[in-house]
Amino acid sequence: MGKFVNNTEEFFKYCEENEVKFVDFRFTDMKGTWHHVTYMMSAVTTDQLNGGMPFDGSSVDAWQPINKSDMILKPDVDTAFLDPFTADSTIIVICDVYDIYKNELYEKCPRSIAKKALTHLTESGVGDVAYFGPENEFFVFDDVKIIDNANESYYKVDSEDGEWNDATDYENGNIGHRPRTKGGYFPVQPIDNGVDLRAEMMLVLEQVGLEVILGHHEVAQGQHEIGIVFGDLLEAADNVQKLKYVIKMVAHLNGKSATFMPKPLYGDNGNGMHVHQSIWKDGKNLFYKEGEYGNLSDMARHYVGGVFKHARAIAAFTNPSTNSYKRLVPGFEAPSILTYSSQNRSASCRVPYGAGEKAVRVEMRFPDSTACPYLGFAAMLMAGIDGIKNKVEPIGPMDEDLYEMPLDEIRERNIPQMPHTLRGSLEALIRDNDFLKPVFTADMVDTYQHYKFETQVWPDEARPTAFEFKSTYSC
Numbered sequence: 001m002g003k004f005v006n007n008t009e010e011f012f013k014y015c016e017e018n019e020v021k022f023v024d025f026r027f028t029d030m031k032g033t034w035h036h037v038t039y040m041m042s043a044v045t046t047d048q049l050n051g052g053m054p055f056d057g058s059s060v061d062a063w064q065p066i067n068k069s070d071m072i073l074k075p076d077v078d079t080a081f082l083d084p085f086t087a088d089s090t091i092i093v094i095c096d097v098y099d100i101y102k103n104e105l106y107e108k109c110p111r112s113i114a115k116k117a118l119t120h121l122t123e124s125g126v127g128d129v130a131y132f133g134p135e136n137e138f139f140v141f142d143d144v145k146i147i148d149n150a151n152e153s154y155y156k157v158d159s160e161d162g163e164w165n166d167a168t169d170y171e172n173g174n175i176g177h178r179p180r181t182k183g184g185y186f187p188v189q190p191i192d193n194g195v196d197l198r199a200e201m202m203l204v205l206e207q208v209g210l211e212v213i214l215g216h217h218e219v220a221q222g223q224h225e226i227g228i229v230f231g232d233l234l235e236a237a238d239n240v241q242k243l244k245y246v247i248k249m250v251a252h253l254n255g256k257s258a259t260f261m262p263k264p265l266y267g268d269n270g271n272g273m274h275v276h277q278s279i280w281k282d283g284k285n286l287f288y289k290e291g292e293y294g295n296l297s298d299m300a301r302h303y304v305g306g307v308f309k310h311a312r313a314i315a316a317f318t319n320p321s322t323n324s325y326k327r328l329v330p331g332f333e334a335p336s337i338l339t340y341s342s343q344n345r346s347a348s349c350r351v352p353y354g355a356g357e358k359a360v361r362v363e364m365r366f367p368d369s370t371a372c373p374y375l376g377f378a379a380m381l382m383a384g385i386d387g388i389k390n391k392v393e394p395i396g397p398m399d400e401d402l403y404e405m406p407l408d409e410i411r412e413r414n415i416p417q418m419p420h421t422l423r424g425s426l427e428a429l430i431r432d433n434d435f436l437k438p439v440f441t442a443d444m445v446d447t448y449q450h451y452k453f454e455t456q457v458w459p460d461e462a463r464p465t466a467f468e469f470k471s472t473y474s475c
Helices: 008-017 047-052 108-122 195-207 233-254 298-309 311-318 373-389 405-411 422-429 440-462 467-473
Strands: 021-029 034-040 054-058 070-075 088-101 130-141 144-149 155-156 210-217 223-228 257-259 273-281 339-344 348-350 362-364
Touching: 008 047, 008 130, 008 195, 021 070, 021 108, 034 054, 088 108, 108 130, 108 233, 108 373, 130 155, 130 210, 130 233, 130 373, 144 257, 144 273, 195 210, 195 223, 195 233, 195 467, 210 422, 223 233, 273 298, 273 373, 298 311, 298 339, 298 362, 311 440, 422 440
Parallel strands: 021 088, 339 348
Antiparallel strands: 021 034, 054 070, 070 088, 130 223, 130 257, 130 273, 144 155, 210 223, 273 362, 348 362
């Protein structure tokens, strides 16, 4: 698996061999959303691939003003893969955004920021590659209804997995086999009714170049996970974009809806994006030291310390939706207590069990898939580098069940926690962002936090909810 082409010459040869009719150029905005423009294959030339394609940067949220709207898409041809969903043969190429006014990679392009983070890692002397391994959980629903008006607000999601359907009349009868709340981890069929759908997703993911390891039903009703092999920071972020695209499309073509939303169901587990991380240099894993706790080196521990030190600000990128913080509550396997532990899944950072020298890594368990992967991964790397440079010691290790620890004890022991709201994370980012420099510019950080306040925080805070009517209407 991996790359299908390595250079422009191979790109055109691969397109000819596969009778490609269209080239789909894609780029990522600050939300992590993929955008695309499709060219006829006959219109694509070597000069164009090298020089880039123009587009309107003012039509992308929080990017350019209309009087400076011309921007360039710069293709990375070695990211090319055939789109498995189009009727006519189409090849997808992932692009960076180039700023024609400053003659440099665009400071608000997430993928460009990820590239700059890797360059910063090398220039810092800390390491020459950072590996990231995200685990993206998702739900599959059979029906989704949403109303958001001035006088009414409503959502309803449905899945045959849901125990709320125990008495539902189905055309072919009600099978009765369901995972129940928090009961969905690893059951076989017929309780797990997503086997064939996941298998199709896994096969298509391999078609687009991802190396798939496993797939299984997750803890919540209607929840699933498909695991893929890690890559360097940039490759891993590209792979998240490809994985989300494939999973959503396979579900869609099967008459279902897949979502990576952190908390779509009240009272059941939510979707995380656990992220495994390590730094290497000259082919050696710098996070490994035999005989230490979890076989973690001082560098690895200080990396964790840096991430924890800046976690409240990092959360603005790793947990960037108001819904993110409905997942980060006790009791649903979503760690919010900033300590580390070997094997303990209630800690925000887990050291996976049984890892040999090449596999030793740290797993940050608080991020979720509403994160733009390029920004989330880059922010964690920058915080980790800051921790390494300043030898920041994290609190821990703590091997007890942190979900059972009373809040008073957490406070008494001065154990830091993740922010409880997106507002809290954005306010932390405003106070604490020096560690992101020079990879994240001041203008990028300022634009990002304003954009999130305007599109997430203020609209959410202004809306009454069904629970508020239930709890306050009769007061």
